Amino acid sequence: MSDVLTADVVIVGSGVAGAMTGHSLARAGVKVLILEAGPRVDRARAVVQFRNSPVKDANSPYPANPMVPQPDLSNIGAYYVQAGPVTFNGLQARVVGGTTWHWGGLTLRYRPNDFRLKSRFGVGVDWPLSYDDLEPWYAEAERQIGVCGPPDYDWGAPRSTPYPMPPIAPSYLDSVIGTACGKVGLTLGTFPHGRNSVGFDQRPPCCGNASCVPICPIGAKYDASVHVAKAEAAGARVEPLAIAHEIVIGADRKVTAIRFKRPDGSVHEARGRIFVIAAHAIETAKLLLMSTVPGRDHTVANSSDQVGRNLLTQLDEGMIGLTREKLYPYRGPVETSGIRELRDGDFRRMHGASGTSPSNEGWVRALGPFKLAQKFAATGLRGAALNAAISDHMSRELAIGPSVEVLPDPDNRVTLARDQLDPLGLPRPRIQFRWGRYEQDGAKVAMDYVLGLMNALGATDVQRLGPVTDSAVMGGTCRMGNDARTSVVDRNLRTHDHPNLYLIGSATFPTITASPPTLTIAAFAMRAGLQIRSDLQSS
């Protein structure tokens, strides 16, 4: 028998976008239902799962339900149908709390110029709102997440409020790299984080577990399970293992229901007044493309034919080397400082901005000494000599590289692989991706600096890695804009086609930048929550 669930607002997705929107509504007395495709995560069990995993990659603590597949770096083609020419590596965790479970925790704001690439630099597109429009919501998102940051540097994004917490200290590695940066015309700045530098919101301060990706064992790093719990405490209902597969449109173009499957294949329905799709860039587009509009020749929210297009990520390159001086990586949060330069400037007319940060994770996060034991043992070393070689190598490992913004391209898109279905019979996402000179030139400029830095550090065994698509950052596919002919949602994230359907998350971003998107997603979620409350009151 099918269930029919009802609420004022039905939200698909329980990641940072869905959870924060849900919480902001539920605490205002709105009846909220959140449908999540994946299962709940028990943090302690997930840590055990991480420890027991031989590969220890981003999704290791979060094994997919067999009926709800998710991408995995060890086999990225198992879920995504890769149409090339560039392999798309964007990871998503299909669990309650979403992909923030394994985010790095950096909470840079986008800069004012990030919202006006077209008018300022003549490339990409402008957003339909400005940094100033979003600034108060950034401040609110920082309060909600719990952000710590440096009081003396704003990373190019003017602030109306101080950070809620004092900064996390840069690593010892940063201090060595910072000195070398000065020799090659670069400066290192301390990052803001969504991780506690002191006790905050009943969560403990970071104790440097060094496993931010894939999991913080103590919850010092924010993840969206925080706002899932707050939303539930405020009265929201969360339905795990509810796989949305169809948006039902009524005669007046309004959404009437979301149909969802359970892992047993049964079909159920969630009805409400307003609907929010917050299922990240791939799944949001997929759900819209799977849903038809009666009497129309396009799918839901897709009269512009923009759904699935302009998929965004970053181009990553990297360099590893062994520095002359010991750095002692494998300690502390994943990244604590970044290079200030190349993140914005007139050069964006010519090539992409980039964010470059030294990693505190060494060459091989979580498995460093194991890999080295294997390597050096093969050379015949044993006992004390082997241990000395492992320690010396690990202590001098530097990994650093830029993440370059990628311009929107309508041919970078998600479509439905109707010939390749998941276990529930739903089409897997087919992904077509490429990049051009703008991105490659941005990487080249940044990598020249990185090479200079390696030389200044007297590094040996230097190897260049990439280019690859970033695994942590993705957006686009449902871009926001003022023109309904060229965009999917308006500046309030309401779809142009359906007055009671909102899309929230980086799927709506017209461009991606050199900064991580999570704080910006949260700011938009806060803002959209207010708009939805206004809609409910006026309808």
Next chain:
Amino acid sequence: MTSPDDLHRRALLQGLAALAMSGWAPATLAQADAAALTPARFAALSTTLTGFAYKDPALASSMLKALTDVVGADALAKIATLAAVIAPDALGDELRIAGVDKQAQAVLVALYSGAVTTRTGTVVLTYEQALAWQAVPWTKPNADCGGLTNYWAKAPQT
């Protein structure tokens, strides 16, 4: 001219003789078997190869059983016997001559990583107690707490 192999064999024979006099070594290498690989001998093997041994008896026992299954009891006993009597710098050659160098490499990697690779995949017996972490006392296994907030700002005491 004396070859390195001759020197290794001489060292092996001298070592075996010494062990025989001590009363616990097998009389010949051929007689070595899994039954002879007691926890103490396994710990000795581990210490020779890595400098460390598993302190948790249950974990050590699990590792011994897993390695016995993977590399075979005879090979494991052979490796243990050679490791007990051959100097570390000569051990690699002797293991190769005995035809157990690949198995010895698998044993060493398993001891360091806490994981055993079987025909069906890799099984993690322990992550936090994997011996490789003892080689880098200035850090610790991922997901373990490292200390007070911001401890990472200073170079570790080494």
